[in-house]
Amino acid sequence: MNRRQILLGTAGAGATLAVGGISSAVTGKARSAPTGSDAGALPMPVPSRILPAPVPEQDRSRTRMERGWLFHEGDVVAPAPDGHNATYLSVKAGNALGAAAMAYDDSDWAPVRLPHDWASAQPFVKTANISQGYRPRGIGWYRRTLRLEPADRGKTILLHFDGIATNATVWVNGSVVAHNWSAYNSVEIDLTPFARFGDDLNVIAVRVDADAMEGWWYEGAGIYRHACLIRRAPVAIITDGVHCDPRRGPDGVWHVPVSVTLGSSDRRSVDVTVEAMLLDPDGTQIASAQTSATVAMLERATATIAMPVTAPRIWSIETPTLYTVVTRVRLGDAIVDERRTPIGFRTIRFDADRGFFLNEQPVKLKGVCLHQDHAGVGTAIPDSLVRWRLERLKAMGCNAIRCSHNAPAAELLDLCDAMGFVVMDENRQFNPAPDYMAQLEWMVRRDRNHPSVILWSVFNEEPMQGTEAGVEMLRRMAHAAHALDDSRPVTAAMNGAFFDPVNVSSVVGVTGFNYYQGDYDRFHQLNPTKPITSSEDTSAYETRGAFASDPARHIQSSYDVEAASWGDTHRGTWKEIAERPFVAGGFVWTGFDYHGEPTPHEWPTISSFFGILDLCGFPKTAFDIHRAHWVDDTPVVSLTPHWTWPGREGAPVTVLVMSNAERVVLRLNGRIVGQAAVDRIMGNEFIVPYAPGRIKVTALRGNAVVATAAHATAGPPVALRLTPARTVMAGDGEDAQPVTIDAVDAAGRHVPTANLPTRFAVEGAAIIGIGNGDPNSHEPEKGNARSLFNGLAQVILQSDAGRGQIVMTATAPGLKPARLAIHRAGIAAPGQIPVATATMAIREWRRSPAFAARPDPALAPVDGDNNSWAFVRSGTPVDPSAAGRWRIYRAGVSPWRRVAQEGGLIRFAAIAGRAELWIDGTRLAVKDAGQTGTLEATMPAGGAVRTIVLMVEALPGVSSGIVGAVTLEPRAR
Numbered sequence: 001m002n003r004r005q006i007l008l009g010t011a012g013a014g015a016t017l018a019v020g021g022i023s024s025a026v027t028g029k030a031r032s033a034p035t036g037s038d039a040g041a042l043p044m045p046v047p048s049r050i051l052p053a054p055v056p057e058q059d060r061s062r063t064r065m066e067r068g069w070l071f072h073e074g075d076v077v078a079p080a081p082d083g084h085n086a087t088y089l090s091v092k093a094g095n096a097l098g099a100a101a102m103a104y105d106d107s108d109w110a111p112v113r114l115p116h117d118w119a120s121a122q123p124f125v126k127t128a129n130i131s132q133g134y135r136p137r138g139i140g141w142y143r144r145t146l147r148l149e150p151a152d153r154g155k156t157i158l159l160h161f162d163g164i165a166t167n168a169t170v171w172v173n174g175s176v177v178a179h180n181w182s183a184y185n186s187v188e189i190d191l192t193p194f195a196r197f198g199d200d201l202n203v204i205a206v207r208v209d210a211d212a213m214e215g216w217w218y219e220g221a222g223i224y225r226h227a228c229l230i231r232r233a234p235v236a237i238i239t240d241g242v243h244c245d246p247r248r249g250p251d252g253v254w255h256v257p258v259s260v261t262l263g264s265s266d267r268r269s270v271d272v273t274v275e276a277m278l279l280d281p282d283g284t285q286i287a288s289a290q291t292s293a294t295v296a297m298l299e300r301a302t303a304t305i306a307m308p309v310t311a312p313r314i315w316s317i318e319t320p321t322l323y324t325v326v327t328r329v330r331l332g333d334a335i336v337d338e339r340r341t342p343i344g345f346r347t348i349r350f351d352a353d354r355g356f357f358l359n360e361q362p363v364k365l366k367g368v369c370l371h372q373d374h375a376g377v378g379t380a381i382p383d384s385l386v387r388w389r390l391e392r393l394k395a396m397g398c399n400a401i402r403c404s405h406n407a408p409a410a411e412l413l414d415l416c417d418a419m420g421f422v423v424m425d426e427n428r429q430f431n432p433a434p435d436y437m438a439q440l441e442w443m444v445r446r447d448r449n450h451p452s453v454i455l456w457s458v459f460n461e462e463p464m465q466g467t468e469a470g471v472e473m474l475r476r477m478a479h480a481a482h483a484l485d486d487s488r489p490v491t492a493a494m495n496g497a498f499f500d501p502v503n504v505s506s507v508v509g510v511t512g513f514n515y516y517q518g519d520y521d522r523f524h525q526l527n528p529t530k531p532i533t534s535s536e537d538t539s540a541y542e543t544r545g546a547f548a549s550d551p552a553r554h555i556q557s558s559y560d561v562e563a564a565s566w567g568d569t570h571r572g573t574w575k576e577i578a579e580r581p582f583v584a585g586g587f588v589w590t591g592f593d594y595h596g597e598p599t600p601h602e603w604p605t606i607s608s609f610f611g612i613l614d615l616c617g618f619p620k621t622a623f624d625i626h627r628a629h630w631v632d633d634t635p636v637v638s639l640t641p642h643w644t645w646p647g648r649e650g651a652p653v654t655v656l657v658m659s660n661a662e663r664v665v666l667r668l669n670g671r672i673v674g675q676a677a678v679d680r681i682m683g684n685e686f687i688v689p690y691a692p693g694r695i696k697v698t699a700l701r702g703n704a705v706v707a708t709a710a711h712a713t714a715g716p717p718v719a720l721r722l723t724p725a726r727t728v729m730a731g732d733g734e735d736a737q738p739v740t741i742d743a744v745d746a747a748g749r750h751v752p753t754a755n756l757p758t759r760f761a762v763e764g765a766a767i768i769g770i771g772n773g774d775p776n777s778h779e780p781e782k783g784n785a786r787s788l789f790n791g792l793a794q795v796i797l798q799s800d801a802g803r804g805q806i807v808m809t810a811t812a813p814g815l816k817p818a819r820l821a822i823h824r825a826g827i828a829a830p831g832q833i834p835v836a837t838a839t840m841a842i843r844e845w846r847r848s849p850a851f852a853a854r855p856d857p858a859l860a861p862v863d864g865d866n867n868s869w870a871f872v873r874s875g876t877p878v879d880p881s882a883a884g885r886w887r888i889y890r891a892g893v894s895p896w897r898r899v900a901q902e903g904g905l906i907r908f909a910a911i912a913g914r915a916e917l918w919i920d921g922t923r924l925a926v927k928d929a930g931q932t933g934t935l936e937a938t939m940p941a942g943g944a945v946r947t948i949v950l951m952v953e954a955l956p957g958v959s960s961g962i963v964g965a966v967t968l969e970p971r972a973r
């Protein structure tokens with residue numbers, strides 16, 4: 001695989017592609033100035049002109065289907081069927097009622113684009129659920145019209161949602177096709193048997209119940225991950241059907257065992273050839289093998305292939321080298337399917353005494369727990385923003401991610417593979433019953449090729465962890481995970497019961513400790529052969545930019561002095577882990593603040609205080625603490641707090657210095673005010689009487705200054721400033737990035753105390769979310785206005801499609817406005833299934849028997865007679881009948897609102913035979929010609945159920961009937 005970074009040339013010159021490893025793309029982060037390194041500088045990375053490498057396309061049979069959706073907030077309750085016959089009909093395939101019905105009038109629903117989290121636009125409401133961040137979630141509906149081309153006929157057609165929060169019911173063409181019970185697994189629907197083609201449009205309806213909760217954190221609401229349509233050859237590789245995780249044999253020889261699961265929608269048994277090729281990181285093929293397989297009609301078959309590999313380049317956290325397995329299905333000479341799967345050659349093991357080993361080297365897990373939301377966008381977080389968040393963590397020396405407490409979006413794992421993180425991949429529901437076991441198995445099947453994934457976590461803090469039933473449940477889940485992947489241990493994040501006579505640590509490969517740090521040693525002594533890791537720790541509180549707690553105002557000091565009773569400070573926690581080689585590492589609760597679970601304060605607080613970075617990804621003091629703990633290869637030093645304290649002259653200020661060097665020297669306005677040997681874990685504190693000016697720390701190794709950090713006293717704010725993370729964006733309509741708004745003083749220094757209202761406008765991009773990291777703010781997270789909080793606010797821009805410029809302006813009362821230009825590089829947007837306009841179609845008809853003479857148009861089957869007239873669909877010809885050439889087609893139709901109010905145009909695209917059209921007992925149009933042709937008529941206004949009757953007289957000996965689509969549209973205004 002050829003991973004590329006994209007460097008932008010001079011302004012307006014467009015994108016130039018430069019070949020380089022992903023690691024060099026990631027070194028874009030090396031351009032990030034260490035936090036607080038410049039006096040008065042913005043505590044954020046320096047903007048980069050590098051566009052991150054795109055994650056290569058892995059499955060060409062997938063096309064995103066994220067445009068053209070309509071959304072209705074709130075439930076749509078279908079009226080109960082009225083009478084026996086209506087009930088009889090309502091339970092037939094294709095006959096769903098209400099908003100699930102094909103013909104439902106959704107013309108006043110809101111167009112939305114997926115991914116979509118409707119909760120992120122909700123206000124904060126005191127009576128709404130606290131854990132979900134006081135945001136009402138409720139129920140919502142989505143509908144989409146889908147046109148499938150006749151050329152798609154015969155293919156396997158799947159509808160694929162990566163995640164819907166929380167419970168979902170899906171209908172295709174009026175038939176219920178899926179019930180899904182979790183926000184954290186994908187929903188894949190075989191649309192093939194339901195598909196309609198050409199002008200006979202398909203209708204997808206999704207009812208989402210987001211009142212259902214699976215977590216105690218903000219979970220979002222709606223179709224919040226990617227969605228696509230999959231079109232494959234009838235015999236092809238199923239979704240997640242390639243397993244090709246490399247193995248190193250006891251002899252040290254590597255091989256890639258490839259197992260390919262094929263599925264068939266074909267009408268016969270088919271013989272295919274399955275080929276596998278291994279591409280090195282430069283895209284050169286270095287191994288290949290093939291085998292044959294027979295796939296029986298509507299069955300599955302698995303083909304296995306092994307590819308030995310000599311001396312591959314090894315995947316590691318520092319050098320995350322990826323190879324690609326290309327898997328192809330060949331039918332005769334034609335390649336009918338292909339997948340590209342990134343893989344990494346690495347070994348993992350957990351040692352009971354020495355912790356985690358990657359490639360036989362001990363690696364301390366310097367991890368964070370993550371939820372999946374971000375300021376402004378909620379859980380509908382663009383892939384590029386996920387990348388940006390991971391870049392922030394990488395810059396902190398973080399090397400491990402725990403997906404708490406659910407399987408992540410697939411893109412997160414792709415990025416962890418490419419950027420060099422290891423991952424604890426976690427299942428949501430602790431339950432081995434079939435519906436829930438399927439969720440675990442789905443996760444393992446989807447994620448088992450990722451070199452980043454090192455652990456399967458089957459639960460988090462389950463009260464049954466110390467019971468016989470808990471052990472039995474876990475044993476089955478671990479067994480299921482291992483049946484799909486024999487290479488990674490299973491863990492469970494326990495919060496107690498470690499010493500109970502019966503507890504789940506007896507049936508996991510690695511025991512996960514949530515907190516309970518005081519029990520590490522005892523557990524290790526009593527269980528000397530059991531590896532352990534902290535699966536979760538810390539739970540410390542910080543408000544970004546605040547340096548004194550104020551319980552009344554729900555503000556937590558950022559000196560790393562406050563933590564939940566079950567946790568500890570960042571420094572205290574890491575000390576316990578760092579000192580114990582047998583503890584594989586830790587996962588800080590949490591990397592970023594998240595909406596919901598406001599702790600330790602409740603309303604009006606709406607988010608957590610736990611993050612090392614705040615809701616926007618602005619670093620707190622904890623970021624510098626972990627940099628000092630975790631960054632080994634470069635010297636770092638930081639200084640807390642800022643140095644703008646007007647009115648505090650002469651008062652003592654506690655200065656916390658964190659560094660990984662040997663010695664630090666602190667100067668205020670050039671005068672040494674403190675120096676000390678570095679305490680890398682607890683940091684060094686100095687009490688300094690405040691005087692305005694410049695405070696600077698130098699970090700030394702031996703006599704050499706290896707790093708510095710400084711803050712300068714800022715004056716009053718005079719202007720706004722806009723700082724993007726990147727000065728170039730892909731003009732693909734997808735790329736998103738945060739822009740920081742801050743206020744500067746007359747000398748251009750960041751003012752850390754500014755809390756001003758700002759407004760902004762943008763051209764060439766959309767504002768998809770806003771935030772400022774204040775856990776107590778109730779300002780909307782959508783729109784174009786946001787206050788600075790302790791000096792900062794964030795606007796998330798998503799580029800418009802096409803080349804050009806993005807221009808953003810920001811204003812604040814009394815301040816000089818800011819203007820920002822970002823280049824939009826001409827990069828193709830990912831393909832999307834075209835948007836199809838919904839029109840009301842009359843699809844279902846009752847067709848009379850044949851009559852020798854013209855029947856009365858009022859003739860109808862008696863109510864309850866579902867047998868003597870046939871049920872037929874538009875587009876269905878009927879063969880000539882000996883009994884006669886006349887037939888009646890009847891349909892009862894409730895026109896869409898506009899047609900009911902204004903009248904409409906009814907159009908038969910193709911009728912074979914002569915025809916008369918009657919509506920509500922009045923003849924409106926006649927088709928005299930017997931040959932196939934159209935018929936149109938104006939339908940008068942009127943609501944309720946309209947009776948449409950088409951009398952058809954066939955040409956002698958010729959098929960007849962409604963042989964094309966029938967539509968009912970509003971008249972042009």
Ligand code: GAL
Nearest residue numbers: 460461514536539564589597
């Ligand atoms: C843990 C739990 C997390 C979060 C955290 C807050 O016990 O696993 O999900 O609730 O506490 O401190």
